[in-house]
Amino acid sequence: xxxxxxxxxxxxxxxxxxxxxxxxxxxxxxxxxxxxxxxxxxxxxxxxxxxxxxxxxxxxxxxxxxxxxxxxxxxxxxxxxxxxxxxxxxxxxxxxxxxxxxxxxxxxxxxxxxxxxxxxxxxxxxxxxxxxxxxxxxxxxxxxxxxxxxxxxxxxxxxxxxxxxxxxxxxxxxxxxxxxxxxxxxxxxxxxxxxxxxxxxxxxxxxxxxxxxxxxxxxxxxxxxxxxxxxxxxxxxxxxxxxxxxxxxxxxxxxxxxxxxxxxxxxxxxxxxxxxxxxxxxxxxxxxxxxxxxxxxxxxxxxxxxxxxxxxxxxxxxxxxxxxxxxxxxxxxxxxxxxxxxxxxxxxxxxxxxxxxxxxxxxxxxxxxxxxxxxxxxxxxxxxxxxxxxxxxxxxxxxxxxxxxxxxxxxxxxxxxxxxxxxxxxxxxxxxxxxxxxxxxxxxxxxxxxxxxxxxxxxxxxx
Amino acid sequence: xxxxxxxxxxxxxxxxxxxxxxxxxxxxxxxxxxxxxxxxxxxxxxxxxxxxxxxxxxxxxxxxxxxxxxxxxxxxxxxxxxxxxxxxxxxxxxxxxxxxxxxxxxxxxxxxxxxxxxxxxxxxxxxxxxxxxxxxxxxxxxxxxxxxxxxxxxxxxxxxxxxxxxxxxxxxxxxxxxxxxxxxxxxxxxxxxxxxxxxxxxxxxxxxxxxxxxxxxxxxxxxxxxxxxxxxxxxxxxxxxxxxxxxxxxxxxxx
Numbered sequence: 149x150x151x152x153x154x155x156x157x158x159x160x161x162x163x164x165x166x167x168x169x170x171x172x173x174x175x176x177x178x179x180x181x182x183x184x185x186x187x188x189x190x191x192x193x194x195x196x197x198x199x200x201x202x203x204x205x206x207x208x209x210x211x212x213x214x215x216x217x218x219x220x221x222x223x224x225x226x227x228x229x230x231x232x233x234x235x236x237x238x239x240x241x242x243x244x245x246x247x248x249x250x251x252x253x254x255x256x257x258x259x260x261x262x263x264x265x266x267x268x269x270x271x272x273x274x275x276x277x278x279x280x281x282x283x284x285x286x287x288x289x290x291x292x293x294x295x296x297x298x299x300x301x302x303x304x305x306x307x308x309x310x311x312x313x314x315x316x317x318x319x320x321x322x323x324x325x326x327x328x329x330x331x332x333x334x335x336x337x338x339x340x341x342x343x344x345x346x347x348x349x350x351x352x353x354x355x356x357x358x359x360x361x362x363x364x365x366x367x368x369x370x371x372x373x374x375x376x377x378x379x380x381x382x383x384x385x386x387x388x389x390x391x392x393x394x395x396x397x398x399x400x401x402x403x404x405x406x407x408x409x410x411x412x413x414x415x416x417x418x419x420x421x422x423x424x425x426x427x428x429x430x431x432x433x434x435x436x437x438x439x440x441x442x443x444x445x446x447x448x449x450x451x452x453x454x455x456x457x458x459x460x461x462x463x464x465x466x467x468x469x470x471x472x473x474x475x476x477x478x479x480x481x482x483x484x485x486x487x488x489x490x491x492x493x494x495x496x497x498x499x500x501x502x503x504x505x506x507x508x509x510x511x512x513x514x515x516x517x518x519x520x521x522x523x524x525x526x527x528x529x530x531x532x533x534x535x536x537x538x539x540x541x542x543x544x545x546x547x548x549x550x551x552x553x554x555x556x557x558x559x560x561x562x563x564x565x566x567x568x569x570x571x572x573x574x575x576x577x578x579x580x581x582x583x584x585x586x587x588x589x590x591x592x593x594x595x596x597x598x599x600x601x602x603x604x605x606x607x608x609x610x611x
Numbered sequence: 612x613x614x615x616x617x618x619x620x621x622x623x624x625x626x627x628x629x630x631x632x633x634x635x636x637x638x639x640x641x642x643x644x645x646x647x648x649x650x651x652x653x654x655x656x657x658x659x660x661x662x663x664x665x666x667x668x669x670x671x672x673x674x675x676x677x678x679x680x681x682x683x684x685x686x687x688x689x690x691x692x693x694x695x696x697x698x699x700x701x702x703x704x705x706x707x708x709x710x711x712x713x714x715x716x717x718x719x720x721x722x723x724x725x726x727x728x729x730x731x732x733x734x735x736x737x738x739x740x741x742x743x744x745x746x747x748x749x750x751x752x753x754x755x756x757x758x759x760x761x762x763x764x765x766x767x768x769x770x771x772x773x774x775x776x777x778x779x780x781x782x783x784x785x786x787x788x789x790x791x792x793x794x795x796x797x798x799x800x801x802x803x804x805x806x807x808x809x810x811x812x813x814x815x816x817x818x819x820x821x822x823x824x825x826x827x828x829x830x831x832x833x834x835x836x837x838x839x840x841x842x843x844x845x846x847x848x849x850x851x852x853x854x855x856x857x858x859x860x861x862x863x864x865x866x
Contacts, residue, residue, distance in 0.1 A: 155802040174787070466791045466809045467802075505802060507795025507809070508670060509759035514789075524711055530672030531712070541672060544801030548668035552676035555631070556683040558660040568635060586800040590807040591838030600638035601629055605645070605657050 150543035154467075154505040157475040165302050169294075169472040172301050173463040177515070179407035180460065187409075198400050199519030202454035205387050206445065212354045212387050213436065219357030223419035225432040233263030236437045240265060240346070240379055241272055243433050247377055249274075249343030253335075255361065255368035256280035257348025258457055259381045259437050261293060261479045262492070265346075276346070277338050279367035281331050288315050294473025294481065296459040297405045302472050335367070345371030345429065349382045349417075350456065351397055352434075355390045358418050359434070362402060362411040369413050378420065378429035384436050385453040397456065400517035404458035444491045449525045452487045454518040461512035461522060467505055476502060483512035483522045490529055500538035503529035504545065546583040565598035572596045617728045618739050619693050623653040626688055628696045628705075628729075630830070631663035637830045640851035644697040644732060647856045651740055655695075660687045664696075666704040671797040674712045681709045685721050693739065694729045697853050699761040700829045702731040731761070733828055733852055737769035743776065745856055747863030750779035753855070754822035756813070756836070758829040759791050770828050770852050777859045783820035787812070794835035810839045817847065824848045826855055 184191035205212060217227045230236035236259075244252070252269065254260065254276055266276040266287070278287040282299040286292065289311050293299030300308070309322035317330045347368050349359040359380055361368045372378055388397060402408050421428030444453055462468045462482030473481035478489035478499065486506060490499035503526040512522040533541025554560045571579065572595055576588040587593065619625055625648065633641035645655050664684060668677035684705070688694050696702040706726040713719045736742050753774055757767035775782045793799065793809025800806075813836060817825055825847055827833045833849040840847040 152802050155804045158802075158808065159804040464789075466793070466812075467805055470805050470808045504672065504798070505805070507759070507791045507793060507798045507806070509791035509795070510762045511759070511789060511791065514762060527669070527672075527708070527711065530670075531674040534672040534674070545671045545797045546800065548671055548673040548676040552668055552673070552679045555662040555665070555680040558662065558687075561662045565634060583797075583800040586803040587838075589803060590842055591810075591835065592841040593838065594636045594834060596635065597638040598635045601634060601641040602657075602659065604638065604642055 150539065152501055152504065152544045153477070153540070154471055154475045154501065155544070158471050161470075161472065161475070164304070165472055166470060168304060169301055170469045172298065173469050176407050177460070177463040180403055180463070181515075183403050183407055183409075194396060194400060195517050195519050198396055198517055199454060201388065201393055201396070202456070202518045203451060205389060206385055206450055206453045209384060209387070209445065212389070213384060216352055216354045216357060216387060219354065220419075220434050223357045224422075225357070225419055225434050228433060228435045230435055230437045230439070233437070233439045234268075236263050236381060236435055236439070237265050237268035239435050240381075241269060241274065243377070243379060244269075244274060244344055247343060247431070249377065251338075251342045252276040252344045252346055253279050253339050253342040253367075253371045253375065254283070255345070255347040255363060255371045256283050256299075257346070257381050258296060258479065259348055259383050260346065263381075263437065263439060265381070277335075277342075279335050279339070279365075279371060280363070281328060281365060284331055284335070285311060292474065293479070295462060296457050296480065296482075296484075298459070302474065339370045339374045342371075342375045344377045344379060345375040346379045346381065347371055349380050349386055350401060351388050351394060352382060352386050353389075353391045353394060354387050356418065358391065358416050360394060360398070361415040361417065362398070362413065364406070364408075364412045366413050368415055372415065372417065372429060373427055376429055377431045377433070378417075379433045379435065380417070381435050381437060384438055384441050385455075401456050401458050404460040404515070404517040440492050444488075447491065448528055449487060449491060451520050452484065452491070452525055454520050455484050455488070456518055457484075458517055460515040460517060464511045464515040466509060466511070467507065471505070476505075478502070483526070484520070487522060487525045487529060490533075496532070497536060497538040497540065499540075500529075500533040500536065501540035501543060503527075503533060504541060544582070544586070546581070562599065562602075565602070568596050568598040617691075617693055619653070623651070623740075624656065624692055625653050626656045626658060626690070626692045626694045628661060628664065628684075628688065628694055628701065629657065630696060630698045630701050632830045632834065633697065636834065637851070640697060640830055640854055643851065643853035643857040644695070646860075647732075647736070647853050648695065650857075650860055651736065651742060656692065658687045662687075664701040664704040666701060666708060667796055669704060669708050669712055670795070678712055678716065681705075681713070681722060682718065685718070685725050688725055691728065693735065694725065695732055695735050696729060697732045697851060698829050698831070699731045699758040699764065699766045700831060702729050702734075702766075703760040703764065705729040731764065731766040731828065733770035733773060734764060734766045737772055738765055743772055745773045745776045745859060747859035747861070748778045749855060749859040749862055751781075751823040752821070753780055753782045754785050754817050754820055754825050755782055756785075756792060756817075756825060756827045756832055757788060758827065758832055761828060766828060770826075773856060774826060774852065777855070778863075780859075783822055785820055786816040788816075792832045792836050794831050796831070799835060806835075807839060810835055814840055814847070818845075824850050824855065826850055826852055828852050
């Protein structure tokens with residue numbers, strides 16, 4: 149019988165990676181939870197409010213997107229619309245070509261990972277260098293991020309030291325501070341030489357057209373300050389209605405993501421350099437990326453578009469903790485990824501297993517700062533996978549048709565209850581049912597007591 | 612989550628949904644549920660046509676199959692009596708999951724009607740009957756596993772209230788109590804490696820406090836954890852809360 153790819157991945161995952169991922173996620177989750185409880189009278193209320201605001205935005209994108217476009221233009225930015233990932237990549241390339249630009253420094257943006265921007269630009273001889281330390285390490289290793297906020301959660305410092313040595317960034321040294329200093333020295337020159345700085349946006353205020361970018365390393369600020377052209381790649385769902393909503397969202401995002409009160413850097417970008425300002429980009433472009441988001445909007449899973457990419461659902465998820473990010477074969481891992489990845493995939497069936505990779509424990513929903521009903525969405529996608537006859541969706545799940553027939557017919561059910569005694573007699577290893585094998589490999593099955601309770605209940609009625 | 616709050620009538624007549632797992636494997640948990648409810652003055656009806664709440668297929672993604680079983684449950688538990696379920700998971704299937712899969716079905720109102728009368732046992736005892744202090748005696752150190760499907764409901768708190776009120780009982784808090792045991796219905800067989808690793812972590816936390824008994828409000832979690840521990844050759848004692856409550860009453864009488 150077909151096995152689940154994520155489960156197979158977990159079986160082979162090195163214990164050291166599992167331990168590293170488990171400890172890092174557990175640590176952040178516990179710190180975050182304590183912080184929210186200690187610092188707010190009712191953090192749950194904030195989470196629900198933030199969820200309602202984002203849901204409102206998602207359901208009114210048709211109104212808000214033209215408004216924010218007008219505002220951005222009034223602020224001096226140029227606005228582009230990209231229906232697909234490829235269109236977004238091509239827009240970036242054309243902007244660069246028009247300026248004769250060949251060198252880009254990139255701050256961390258998940259949407260650029262989603263559309264594989266760096267690979268696209270590379271084909272045209274454009275260097276797109278990651279400047280977030282984690283993303284930089286991912287890039288030099290030709291690896292992929294394994295967490296929304298901590299792209300190298302799966303790596304240890306010894307591996308990183310080896311990569312730096314290989315790339316000629318100094319002799320082997322696994323002291324984190326040395327590693328960081330070396331990356332800083334290398335990247336500094338790249339910032340100064342870059343033609344274009346690319347960022348994402350954590351939020352865009354419709355009211356003011358302000359882009360908000362949060363980082364801890366200052367690389368986004370440098371990407372904005374040194375190059376003459378700023379390009380922001382923004383998913384169409386990233387809007388908040390008003391500037392004053394940012395207080396709520398920044399408070400929740402940063403605590404949820406890294407258990408900090410505030411990131412070290414919070415940029416509010418209101419446009420390109422004004423004539424009176426000495427520094428900053430002369431040109432600013434905002435590219436709004438759809439890439440199947442409108443299809444998600446039209447589906448019964450639209451609540452996933454509330455997501456602010458904090459990673460709190462990954463950190464609390466018992467499956468992510470065992471599996472780490474690469475097990476999800478997607479840019480977006482964990483609970484949010486298990487919803488988003490199949491929906492954003494060119495073919496749903498290729499990711500139809502991900503919604504199954506979940507015990508439906510609900511911890512993600514409790515942790516989500518925008519209160520996305522993740523378990524409900526995962527369950528909806530399971531039904532969708534079944535209806536689409538996606539082989540990956542059903543791998544390992546026992547067929548339910550016969551069971552449903554039994555469980556809706558009391559006389560067959562009662563017969564089965566009394567007949568079930570068989571499983572105590574036949575050695576479990578010989579039962580040709582894959583689910584039985586999967587259960588009993590590491591667990592015993594209790595003794596069959598089918599019908600005992602019914603008999604007891606019936607007999608006491610008589611007495 | 613807005614929870615069903617249909618209270619029992621003066622005669623405290625209720626319907627029992629014993630759950631398929633108790634029907635097949637855990638007869639004593641179902642017996643204890645009846646005895647506990649009767650001790651509280653309830654009259655317990657057991658509709659004999661009952662089978663399952665429909666969750667295995669709902670959770671497994673076969674909603675068409677699940678709806679068939681839910682429709683059978685709706686028919687079997689017709690009427691207006693509270694339906695008591697000794698399982699946070701099966702109860703939440705009826706007041707949450709079923710509503711999701713019947714969203715676009717014409718018979719949604721009938722499913723909602725059942726949802727509005729469905730109670731998890733501990734929640735019913737504490738919040739419908741107002742019992743917060745359990746009589747009798749049970750000298751033991753307990754560890755309590757709050758089922759994941761008790762999230763957003765009052766069941767976890769209710770179970771702890773009852774358990775810690777028993778004379779002689781101590782409840783040792785376990786680490787990472789909010790983490791799942793790894794059962795997850797069909798997940799446990801479709802993802803056996805993840806499932807058993809999750810269970811292993813839960814067992815570590817349980818064993819760390821060296822309880823005499825691990826208590827749950829879902830026999831599914833208990834079956835998974837108990838089965839894992841037994842296979843490891845280091846069995847643990849698992850009980851449903853109802854069994855502990857019933858035994859406390861018995862112990863109280865013999866003392």
